[in-house]
């Protein structure tokens with residue numbers, strides 16, 4: 522198996538051996554919205570092999586949303602790792618619920634560690650913003666902090682991950698999870714850039730922001746114009762999940778999805794516009 526890696530990828534740490542032919546991987550959308558007050562919660566997505574659960578971003582409500590799924594595949598107690606794409610509030614605001622809830626879980630306090638993985642600045646974010654928010658309560662379980670440079674990798678029980686530095690404020694990062702034959706990309710928030718093209722080009726399935734609905738270029742986010750460019754360049758995998766839609770005034774989510782479907786019509790890419798609570802089982806197959 523080959524994947525296109527960032528130029529400075531530390532390949533020595535990446536296992537692309539296909540050890541997982543029989544694995545099943547499941548994808549759940551906990552929050553598909555933005556910071557705006559809509560019926561869709563801020564960004565949070567989960568991947569699971571039925572045992573370990575990892576999340577990419579953890580916006581407000583994500584902790585209770587994963588319980589609301591009611592799926593054993595996505596048991597909140599099995600959350601091992603949260604990958605943060607960046608530290609904007611709509612991508613991290615559920616973390617206090619996670620740490621506080623696991624601290625006081627009435628059915629049994631967490632004993633397993635939680636690992637937070639993110640770009641440079643994660644340690645500062647954890648110590649200066651997250652811990653003070655929780656108040657003067659010592660953490661009863663281990664919280665591991667892993668800061669990754671562009672191209673660095675990290676491995677869990679069913680995946681190997683490579684990080685791609687993207688363009689959205691300082692140190693914003695996308696992730697490529699290699700799970701058996703599947704390569705699953707998460708963009709977080711980003712503008713069009715070379716590393717985005719490399720990340721998406723290396724993937725077989727991607728969860729991508731599509732913040733801006735018109736065809737203007739927008740600093741730090743993807744617009745319809747960028748999506749068309751990516752499609753014309755053949756940079757997108759066959760299966761795309763687009764989220765993080767900022768809706769124009771007087772436009773419903775359903776109306777905007779219809780417009781977006783019109784934008785991508787005719788290209789050989791299957792687009793999904795998930796809503797909160799959507800679960801896709803066996804996405805590798």
Ligand SMILES: [Zn+2]
Nearest residue numbers: 607609689710
């Ligand atoms: Zn952001």
Ligand SMILES: [Zn+2]
Nearest residue numbers: 609611612710
């Ligand atoms: Zn955002």
